[in-house]
Amino acid sequence: MKLIPLPAFQDNYLWLLHDGRRALVVDPGDASPVLAALDEGGLQLEAILVTHHHPDHVGGVDALRDATGARVFGPARERIPEPLQRLAEGDAIEVLGLRFEVLDVPGHTAGHIAYHCPDFEGAPLLFCGDTLFSGGCGRLFEGTAAQMHDSLGKLAALPGNTRVCCTHEYTLGNLKFATAVEPGNSRLIHYRQQCEQRRSRGEPTLPSTIALEREVNPFLRTRVPAVTQAAHAYNAADERDEVAVFAALRQWKNEFR
Numbered sequence: 001m002k003l004i005p006l007p008a009f010q011d012n013y014l015w016l017l018h019d020g021r022r023a024l025v026v027d028p029g030d031a032s033p034v035l036a037a038l039d040e041g042g043l044q045l046e047a048i049l050v051t052h053h054h055p056d057h058v059g060g061v062d063a064l065r066d067a068t069g070a071r072v073f074g075p076a077r078e079r080i081p082e083p084l085q086r087l088a089e090g091d092a093i094e095v096l097g098l099r100f101e102v103l104d105v106p107g108h109t110a111g112h113i114a115y116h117c118p119d120f121e122g123a124p125l126l127f128c129g130d131t132l133f134s135g136g137c138g139r140l141f142e143g144t145a146a147q148m149h150d151s152l153g154k155l156a157a158l159p160g161n162t163r164v165c166c167t168h169e170y171t172l173g174n175l176k177f178a179t180a181v182e183p184g185n186s187r188l189i190h191y192r193q194q195c196e197q198r199r200s201r202g203e204p205t206l207p208s209t210i211a212l213e214r215e216v217n218p219f220l221r222t223r224v225p226a227v228t229q230a231a232h233a234y235n236a237a238d239e240r241d242e243v244a245v246f247a248a249l250r251q252w253k254n255e256f257r
């Protein structure tokens with residue numbers, strides 16, 4: 001099977017997964033790159049998986065459903081173009097012979113969900129929308145720091161070899177911030193160099209993995225002394241309070257240039 005990040009807008013990826021015949025797409029904010037890829041590969045679109053309601057994630061849903069008859073899946077508690085099958089944590093769906101388990105990951109939006117496939121050609125796969133990015137996380141538009149911290153904790157607890165398919169190419173900006181938080185993290189310094197090389201060749205930095213994110217992503221490292229100390233230096237956050245550390249990091253990132 002093939003897993004392809006189709007670039008869209010400024011920095012979105014519309015993830016297309018196919019077996020040479022049938023395909024699924026995640027968060028199609030725009031129908032046209034998806035239709036072009038389906039046409040080029042002679043693929044039938046079977047399913048559209050939506051993580052949350054933002055226009056850059058759902059803008060192409062109606063056009064793709066109309067053009068292909070694909071089934072649409074999305075979060076139980078958000079306004080998504082109907083008709084669709086609504087999902088919440090504990091639900092599982094089968095698409096292209098793959099099982100996807102649903103996780104509730106509120107924070108970026110109130111009803112955000114993620115799709116976790118425990119076995120995609122021998123390793124797990126995660127579609128996490130705008131919750132987890134490589135080196136960073138989504139902004140808190142509708143949820144609290146405590147919710148987002150909890151959601152990221154769920155994702156960080158997935159197996160280390162889980163490939164992480166984020167929906168934006170924000171990696172370099174995130175790693176610049178991560179380096180300001182943890183200048184002495186050698187794994188981070190090395191990964192940042194790798195990503196700069198990939199971007200200079202015009203390649204995506206994604207997918208990432210959960211194991212890598214645990215080592216480089218400050219938002220998953222709210223117990224690591226270097227990170228808690230940096231958060232405390234930023235706004236006197238209580239170093240023993242993981243949510244306060246997370247909230248300090250999120251605030252700091254919002255202001256970081």
Ligand SMILES: [Zn+2]
Pocket residue numbers: 052054108130
């Ligand atoms: Zn979003």
Ligand SMILES: [Zn+2]
Pocket residue numbers: 054056057130167168
């Ligand atoms: Zn987005």
